[in-house]
């Protein structure tokens with residue numbers, strides 16, 4: 179491992195956790211990194227130490243003995259200790275967490291955007307275990323079905339330079355539709371949640387963008403207003419490609435919640451030299467859609483999108499209307515006889531609502547480089563006979 | 565009105581209802597027709613006589629006095645008369661019904677497809693009133709939440725030449741998620757449902773393709789098997805553009821249920837000659853997404869998709885996660901100074917899950933010409949100064 183960088187005692191980033199050196203950082207302070215995409219297709223559940231890290235602020239140091247999760251009901255405010263939480267009924271769900279900026283780097287090629295330069299691996303699929311949000315709310319006298327409040331708000335323990343904490347909210351209608359699926363997770367793939375992923379507790383809101391699944395969770399309450407956090411109101415929103423920093427109005431757009439259908443080729447990586455005389459190429463990747471919409475088809479092309487082959491989907495054990503986990507897929511696509519030179523691989527997925535990915539990045543380009551779910555293109559090559 | 569065509573007594577199409585002559589037929593027997601798209605944007609609720617008609621078989625003649633809706637529970641089979649139904653609690657919902665083949669005509673331009681040549685008006689939005697399915701199921705001892713059956717099956721009274729009836733089914737997981745939203749409708753926009761739209765009762769399954777919203781509804785039951793109807797198993801499924809009739813395997817695809825995000829320009833109609841010296845063009849249309857996903861943005865271009873303007877959305881009074889109705893929109897888009905000649909108008913919509921429409925028809929082309937939700941393009945023209 180590389181030697182730790184020397185840091186001053188006053189550096190807010192002075193107590194960051196150790197990280198797997200295989201992670202490729204897009205920013206060091208705050209730490210943001212993704213694994214090589216190739217590793218994602220090795221396992222249905224992404225190992226904790228390979229899971230992309232998306233931190234907006236320094237990782238807080240949390241003392242398990244003094245930690246509490248505050249849940250504010252209209253009349254009752256309860257403080258749950260870690261011990262309180264682990265004694266409650268435990269629920270597990272395999273669910274994707276994806277950064278809104280996943281695949282941003284393909285947008286940069288069109289026109290510059292503001293944001294971390296993510297490749298296609300700012301996404302992972304883990305089994306999250308913890309307590310049902312509905313169980314905690316019940317104890318505080320909140321009934322999600324009947325509340326007239328408009329937003330469910332989450333606050334983390336990660337602080338900005340001026341002391342304000344990271345936070346997010348989801349519309350109450352979304353919370354109602356997910357009800358028993360939202361969990362306060364203290365385990366990730368059967369182990370205590372790592373510091374980079376929210377130790378000791380993060381909220382898992384399946385089918386929703388990572389930015390709302392607040393880590394180092396400290397407080398939950400209902401409100402008539404959206405979270406006032408910068409990342410809720412002034413970021414993580416979509417715009418059309420004619421909106422840029424001179425004419426953007428963040429109030430005019432809707433905060434990203436459930437994500438659209440996406441897929442990516444993880445294997446072979448771009449630039450791979452295939453075997454001499456290859457007659458076909460085996461392509462592997464992931465596909466996923468927000469809102470629990472299962473993946474029903476992935477199409478793969480080895481000629482830039484002229485002809486398509488239907489990939490084999492690996493079952494994920496979930497129903498197509500509550501599919502929170504991703505679908506890994508594989509296709510072996512023939513190459514033209516004697517083909518030598520570049521091969522443009524393309525993939526695109528279809529979800530159970532028959533939503534499809536858009537053809538080009540141009541059409542979904544936006545100033546923040548979020549929500550790139552265009553067909554994913556990777557060029558590899560067949561070398562000439564030696 | 566044109567004189568009725570003379571028909572033989574044995575013609576199964578001998579007792580069809582009268583239709584508004586403004587409807588443009590794509591087939592006469594069975595009758596299939598859509599209104600001029602321009603009329604769709606005149607009102608949030610599509611008038612009954614302008615609502616597109618999609619019949620697979622002759623319109624049955626139903627006697628209200630002998631009509632029954634049979635609901636089969638595991639132990640109890642109940643026959644509801646029309647009088648029984650109208651005495652039960654009444655629920656209304658404004659919801660779109662769209663044909664899977666809406667906008668098929670744009671696919672035909674790429675490569676021939678099998679299907680009726682629909683324009684962009686095989687869609688309508690009506691207020692449907694009737695009885696909650698869950699109320700009827702309860703009476704028959706069926707609890708949707710706990711049933712282990714896999715499909716909810718509907719049968720109509722419209723019969724094919726060999727006596728088999730039209731039918732459809734939806735997966736039980738979908739039925740569970742919609743539960744109280746599925747209604748057995750006997751009214752359309754406050755009037756008795758017209759014969760062409762299912763008199764006396766049709767099932768309304770909001771957010772789902774028209775083909776499953778069985779008209780002239782006769783029977784409802786639970787099953788471990790999908791409906792065996794031709795239109796469930798051998799039609800209304802999606803495939804990639806490299807699948808054609810020589811290599812199609814209908815069993816390999818999933819029956820269309822909830823539909824993807826779509827939009828279309830209704831005004832001005834294609835070929836419109838704008839006013840001489842026009843400095844801008846006002847564009848109007850509809851946008852909608854299946855699964856109750858509300859529309860959060862519509863982008864409109866007057867230069868073929870190079871620059872985009874955000875349209876004004878007409879509120880539809882529904883929440884973004886239970887948005888069954890469509891969103892009508894309008895945008896006034898400037899034209900280049902002194903522009904003369906063709907203007908390529910384009911629209912594309914975004915739903916609350918940030919699903920977008922695909923750029924091109926090529927990418928979603930399929931042998932049945934269903935599910936065309938590509939950006940909608942309409943060319944109009946500015947005449948030269950006279």
Ligand SMILES: [Mo]
Nearest residue numbers: 277278388389
């Ligand atoms: Mo993110």
Ligand SMILES: [Mo]
Nearest residue numbers: 663664774775
């Ligand atoms: Mo249809």
